[in-house]
Amino acid sequence: MYAFFLSTAVIFVAELGDKSQLMAMTFATRYRARDVIIGITAATAIVHLASVGIGYWIGDSFADSQDTIAIVAGVAFLGFAAWTWRGDELTEDEADKARRSTGWAILAVGVAFFLAELGDKTMLATITLATQEGWLGTWIGSTVGMVAADALAIAVGAVLGKRLPERAIKIGATSAFVLFGILLILEGAGVL
Template identity: 35%
Template sequence: MDFGVFFSTFGIIFLAELGDKTQLTAMALATKYPWKKIFVGIATAFALLNVGAVLIGQVLFSYLPLLWIKIVSGILFLFFGITTLKSAGFSEEDEEAEEKQLQTKGPIATSFVMILLAELGDKTQLVTTSLAAQHDSTAAVFAGSTLALWIVSLIGIFVGKQLTRFVSLSTIHKGAGCLFLIFGVAILYQAF
């Protein structure tokens, strides 16, 4: 396993997901269900999503020239940076409406379905796909991304409410947006 790829993937995904709707969903579920059951559903959903993201990324790595992969990846990072900065003041009402629709299921199924639907095609899944396409170490990308998502979810479950007392979600989103912009510029610089 390439530990450089693992740690860079972990850092990017961790910061991007910190304060995101998934973490807020974990917080909301933790007020209603036992944390272990919620985490089983969340962890399973993230593992499934990341398997798909890494497989797609590996196919892209095998068939597309690295220059094009880096250009598309750089543009995606810039796009996510801009959209993350724009969404720094999101509303929790959307997450609450989604949660109410799924509350008739058990805690594991509810958390699995909520995370699967919320993250399918989300920026972190696309970034994981992009990273898998850039690196020939799918295990490192999968492990780094999955571990980051699991830890962010656990933070949401255990200390998420406390974190927002000290650091606003807007500040967290701004930091993640800036990080995406920096990585986008760095990837495009490497491509050319």
């Protein structure tokens, strides 16, 4: 359960202000919110299953070096903090493609999210979490965290439109990554 709760929280925070959230809001202007959520859930479950597989393999392969893995994971989280602070924007071209996509809504959303998540910080954060936590809890938690964050974006976007407090979201998400990174580094160094 710890892996589930930790990965839900970390991925939820990682997704705040991410390009995927902007894609979710854009798709929701064209398709029913239910179809967008189903497409996001399917794509996220597939990408994060591969992510936890990679992370579990890394953690298992270097089981004797858990302190080193914790320090590397902490540094990675500090990198995710910098990535979050820098920002991740949906280009006008990407927004136009999302609005113009035709065919089945769930398939269009699912494919778009699958491709957008490959190599994204939420995928890398999931790999990082899976190096130390159980793969099943990390997989389910990371999927729930991402879908929850994107569902929130759809709901908030519907209510507030483009008046989202982007700076506050960026500061909060960056701070959370810094906190997780420092805690992991301290844990790996034997301080905690």
